[in-house]
Amino acid sequence: MSPTDLPTDAAPADAPAVQPLLTVRGLRKSFGSSLVLESIDLTVGRGQVLALIGPSGSGKTTILRCLNGLELADGGTITIGGEVSVDFGTAPVRKELTALRDRSAMVFQNYNLFPHKTVLENVIEGPIIVQGRPRAEATEQALTLLDRVGLAEKQGAYPFELSGGQQQRVGIVRALALRPQLLLFDEPTSSLDPELVGDVLRLIKELAVEGWTMVIVTHELEFAREVATEVAFVDGGTIVEHGDPKQLLRNPTQERTRQFLHRLLFPF
């Protein structure tokens, strides 16, 4: 056993305090002839929150989609929890992808709730149908989670009867109900009316405080500063720089980052 294999609690005090939950190495992806991701390396420790920021079309959403297997990367490896590791250089089999997907759950920009199912049915569909958990247990968990986000009385409603903010909170509950190790958020507040953004961000912040490991693609810089443990600036399919949110957002070292932040802070 080499020293790097030691469990973290046995590691010396000056070693990184957290064990990596997610490790991405050399992730590559092209759509046709256009290269979207060019060798992405990422590490997210257990209980940490990584915020991906960057201009639209930079590839940040593609990174997230690769993590959930919604896009098939062309090369590189994704490791979650140390147990599941998929090497995309060697055409991964479906079973590996399924294993990867089982470890993470995603919250979509457009919620993507199932419109023909009630709020409760949306939440318990995965636990019961896919994970084969008992209906009573899954329902109880779902109701606890819905209650926590203030939507218990909406359990019988259909998605169209809810506001955007309520739908997104159901989207988050649906993800949590899967009991993933990793939560992925794809611009979770970008489709919301401004006055509804706060509720959703507050909920995500609570989850961060509770110790959920998360990767969040966001344009909410203030939120990233406050909630993320690390921020990565993605542009042109590469991670231009990454680091402590307060540091990076105030004093970026790269000119591209500086320009992007300036555009976001002073849009006109």
Added chain:
Amino acid sequence: MNQSTWDLFLSSLGPIIMGAVTGTIPLALVSFAVGLALALLLALMRLSRRRWLSSIARGYISIVRGTPLLVQLFVIFYGLPSLGVLIDPWPSAVIAFSINVGGYAAEVIRAAILSVPKGQWEAAYMIGMSHRRALTRIILPQAARVSVPPLSNTFISLVKDTSLASLILVTELFRQAQQVAAFSQEFMLLYLEAALVYWVICLALSSVQGLLEKRLDRYVAH
């Protein structure tokens, strides 16, 4: 309308309605059910990434939609016997109508599946579903809602098209009317009477369609 015409109208209503109940309606229902199953299969083949599967479906749909229903009916009932295949009128009609409905409804179902937003597939995959499960539990129920109006049209057309079965000796609504007409020589009366009964059946079907749409609309914003 004099008394004897009115009497003929009333007395022929019995056999015509009988023809509808024992011929037209069961013929349409059975053919539609078989045709829909065939259509779902064809729609999935058409959407398949395997080129040969989608080519077979494409060819089938093209032939069925590109040839007259009457010709299809005659090929099966009058044509196949020369190859030694003899099929009775009723099953011949069911086969021809099912094949025909399959071709038309396949395109309706395919379009309905494609109309479900991509995000629904992604959400289904995200919660861990396989392709098949995503299709049956998430996509098809939503596609069903979209395909009710066009499939209702297909069904109503089918009900009227079953009158063609009279030409291969199936005892249905129109054949009953023809027989009474030949006997009484009151062609105008009998054919208008047949038309009236078809119309009443289609009115009933339209209201069923309305109910079905309303039921499936319960999860859609108005």
